[in-house]
Amino acid sequence: MNPPDSTKLQTARIQIWGKGYRVTSDTEEFQRYVPLQSSTEVTLEKTISTLQWGRILEPIYALAERELAAQRCMLFNPSELMALSFSKTEDKHRRPSIILITATSSIDWTQDDIGETAARISALVCRLALDYGGILKGNPEELGLHLRNGNFLPSRDFDLVEEHDDRAIEWGAVLGEVKKWRGIHGVATPRLLSLGANIVLGTRHEAERSQQNYPVDGYFDIRDKEIRALSARLDRWPIPPAQLEAPTANQPSPPSPDVDIRPIAESLVRIEQRLERIFEIALDFRDFILWDKKKR
Structure with a gap:
């Protein structure tokens, strides 16, 4: 990707979820550490607060750290993009535990720079998941006090301009394809489809196998860099007439x-x-x- 345009890239607002501290009263065993209050608006942050974490976390515990770090998930709505990343840590009894970081940014689907936003917001959550997994390891009591008092972080907003691209996925190509289809809620590697994505970042075989457990509607073909529909729930947006009439690379424009x-x-x-x-x-x-x- 080209260097980021600091006039376009914006900030992302994060959430931190984990186990071991009792911080928020509206969440169960898997606690939302940051922020203390859940969003009252219809947002992606509000959406993930309603997930059934028990069935989501159980298979994640079985993943090796390296495999978990390779997982990707990004959810969408008409005005937002959310990246999610898990990391392993330990509770105060040194038992395996899980940290989840989400980062949400406002987007304009008509703009061409959403691929840059996606690449950097994905890199942000992957980095913070590893960082906070280490910081919260062992559930230090002092950090628990900061979490309960709401002053663990000075701000939930992180600048994306200085963030490096996540090169594990060609996010520019993925988001370019997402823009062409109606009915896409998110994209994810097979292990994180339980978070709500309906497009698999993987092969057709992985997508068809995942349909046994999740409402998968298609997959992103890494070779051809195209989304392939597997159900009638996906529908291409109509192509504007101006684009239909535009000359292609093999069809030169008529001379002036x-x-x-x-x-x-x-x-x-x-x-x-x-x-x-x-x-x-x-x-x-x-x-x-x-x-x-x-x-x-």
């Missing part, structure tokens, strides 16, 4: 009326005459060969 094309036409006539002459010579040569064979 101000351009004098007579020299071009004259050159084509001369080329045609030369080709005809070459063809006549070839015929004469063929006749000579045939005549020579008969003579022998």
